[in-house]
Amino acid sequence: MHRITSASAADLFDIAATRRIEQTAASALPPHTLMQRAGLAAARLAMALTPHARTIWVACGPGNNGGDGFEAAAQLRHRGFFPVVTFLGDESRLPQDAKASLQRARDAGVTFTSEPPSTFELAVDALLGIGSTRPPSGAMAEWLVRMHAGAQPVLALDVPSGLDADTGTLASDPDRVPASTRTTLTLLTLKPGLFTAQGRDAAGTVWFDDLGCSTFIQESATARLAGPPDHAPRTHASHKGSYGDVAVIGGASGMTGAALLAGSAALHSGAGRVFVGLLDPVAMSVDTSQPELMLRDAHALDLSGMTAVCGCGGGDAVRELLPRALSTAAALVLDADALNAIAADPSLQAQLMARGRTGAPTVLTPHPLEAARLLGDTTGGVQANRLAAARALALRFGAVTVLKGSGTVIADATDAPPVINPTGNARLATAGTGDVLAGMIGAALARRRPAFEAACEAAWQHGHIADTWPADAAPLTAGALARRTPA
Ligand SMILES: NC(=O)C1=CN([C@@H]2O[C@H](COP(=O)(O)OP(=O)(O)OC[C@H]3O[C@@H](n4cnc5c(N)ncnc54)[C@H](OP(=O)(O)O)[C@@H]3O)[C@@H](O)[C@H]2O)[C@@H](O)CC1
Numbered sequence: 086m087h088r089i090t091s092a093s094a095a096d097l098f099d100i101a102a103t104r105r106i107e108q109t110a111a112s113a114l115p116p117h118t119l120m121q122r123a124g125l126a127a128a129r130l131a132m133a134l135t136p137h138a139r140t141i142w143v144a145c146g147p148g149n150n151g152g153d154g155f156e157a158a159a160q161l162r163h164r165g166f167f168p169v170v171t172f173l174g175d176e177s178r179l180p181q182d183a184k185a186s187l188q189r190a191r192d193a194g195v196t197f198t199s200e201p202p203s204t205f206e207l208a209v210d211a212l213l214g215i216g217s218t219r220p221p222s223g224a225m226a227e228w229l230v231r232m233h234a235g236a237q238p239v240l241a242l243d244v245p246s247g248l249d250a251d252t253g254t255l256a257s258d259p260d261r262v263p264a265s266t267r268t269t270l271t272l273l274t275l276k277p278g279l280f281t282a283q284g285r286d287a288a289g290t291v292w293f294d295d296l297g298c299s300t301f302i303q304e305s306a307t308a309r310l311a312g313p314p315d316h317a318p319r320t321h322a323s324h325k326g327s328y329g330d331v332a333v334i335g336g337a338s339g340m341t342g343a344a345l346l347a348g349s350a351a352l353h354s355g356a357g358r359v360f361v362g363l364l365d366p367v368a369m370s371v372d373t374s375q376p377e378l379m380l381r382d383a384h385a386l387d388l389s390g391m392t393a394v395c396g397c398g399g400g401d402a403v404r405e406l407l408p409r410a411l412s413t414a415a416a417l418v419l420d421a422d423a424l425n426a427i428a429a430d431p432s433l434q435a436q437l438m439a440r441g442r443t444g445a446p447t448v449l450t451p452h453p454l455e456a457a458r459l460l461g462d463t464t465g466g467v468q469a470n471r472l473a474a475a476r477a478l479a480l481r482f483g484a485v486t487v488l489k490g491s492g493t494v495i496a497d498a499t500d501a502p503p504v505i506n507p508t509g510n511a512r513l514a515t516a517g518t519g520d521v522l523a524g525m526i527g528a529a530l531a532r533r534r535p536a537f538e539a540a541c542e543a544a545w546q547h548g549h550i551a552d553t554w555p556a557d558a559a560p561l562t563a564g565a566l567a568r569r570t571p572a
């Protein structure tokens with residue numbers, strides 16, 4: 086059992102793959118082994134979370150997730166703890182393993198009640214796991230509200246009940262902000278839904294126990310959790326040409342800052358030279374706070390041989406420059422207004438697809454609304470399956486796609502599994518941080534990192550800066566994020 090952090094890459098498996106792995110493992114092991122291992126792991130984590138708990142409420146549902154709860158309760162009782170089990174299901178319809186664990190809990194002297202205890206130091210959510218088929222309702226919904234209403238810790242087994250383990254969508258009210266401190270112990274496999282959409286908030290801190298079954302995994306991963314980038318040392322005999330040129334195209338009237346932020350991020354991410362091609366005809370010619378940035382009229386920049394970062398604060402004006410950027414830029418990041426222009430213009434879409442067929446490195450960085458416009462979908466449709474949406478965009482346009490949001494998803498048009506970025510937090514929910522990400526990807530492309538790796542590495546780094554921002558420093562601003570320096 087170990088805690089999942091942003092420091093290690095990991096394979097993720099969807100529900101269908103997890104079921105296949107479970108079948109293989111179960112047929113190779115003595116009966117009931119998986120549930121006993123699951124319950125023991127849960128009990129160990131429960132004891133570590135609340136070593137002095139007097140009452141541990143274990144809420145068990147009608148399937149094998151409930152079985153994990155019974156087993157955990159039995160193990161806790163054997164160790165001198167006082168679990169109180171509430172069971173919501175029909176005993177005669179319990180799966181065989183869960184039935185065996187229910188008996189083991191009874192034999193261990195666990196207390197069973199029909200109502201949750203009035204006070205508890207820890208709640209164990211064993212109501213629904215990967216077999217969840219509809220939103221919790223009735224008593225189950227009430228119990229979930231009750232367990233999350235206070236500040237007590239909640240330990241969810243396998244997945245928080247009601248969370249779709251494939252997509253990270255939560256069946257219950259997404260706007261409800263629970264007071265509880267959340268931990269999830271996921272079993273056998275790591276599931277993508279824990280790390281994107283509503284999954285990160287719902288799951289809290291994720292622990293993983295493979296139940297000793299990693300050797301049974303013959304499946305390809307459904308997705309991957311990104312790990313930290315390797316730090317490639319710079320050779321002594323390198324020069325600014327070794328790290329490439331970035332040209333930011335954006336900054337229409339009133340939005341110069343967005344382009345400057347992207348330029349600053351590219352600069353501080355190590356690009357050799359950074360040009361900022363501004364679309365505002367009366368824009369300044371030098372940024373005295375960042376004199377390294379070479380400010381130009383966007384129309385005057387020759388993009389061949391350069392990595393263009395196009396769209397940051399681009400307004401409607403960026404549209405005019407897109408055909409040239411699409412056809413001439415050596416590598417290209419399309420962000421914000423560039424994406425909106427492409428979504429509104431079939432001829433630009435055709436040009437983007439044509440660029441994709443040439444294999445020229447291209448990265449799209451939509452947030453969910455921009456992705457919805459590109460796909461002709463709604464934001465809700467995109468968020469309902471972020472992995473699928475990112476992949477659909479990558480396939481349609483032949484471009485690496487970075488679907489931003491909680492658990493940013495990076496997909497390409499190959500058979501490679503999409504990547505979920507594990508870093509980042511709500512500090513990034515402030516204007517300009519997307520421009521900074523675009524600039525960081527641009528810098529990685531300029532030093533000739535392949536587009537998929539460039540996107541994964543920049544996304545990881547971007548979130549990591551926010552994750553390691555000192556708690557006592559001033560709030561994170563996009564400018565400070567670009568410079569990587571707390572004010
Ligand atoms: N596979 C593994 O890797 C391993 C599995 N293990 C554990 O088993 C879990 C999977 O067990 P599972 O398949 O029995 O599904 P589970 O989540 O208990 O729910 C199914 C039951 O819930 C019901 N139901 C559904 N939605 C409902 C709702 N809203 N409200 C009310 N009822 C609802 C559904 O009924 P139905 O939809 O048929 O009406 C069915 O009765 C897995 O997550 C892990 O914890 C580990 O022990 C070992 C390794």
Ligand SMILES: [K+]
Nearest residue numbers: 210213244246
């Ligand atoms: K659960």
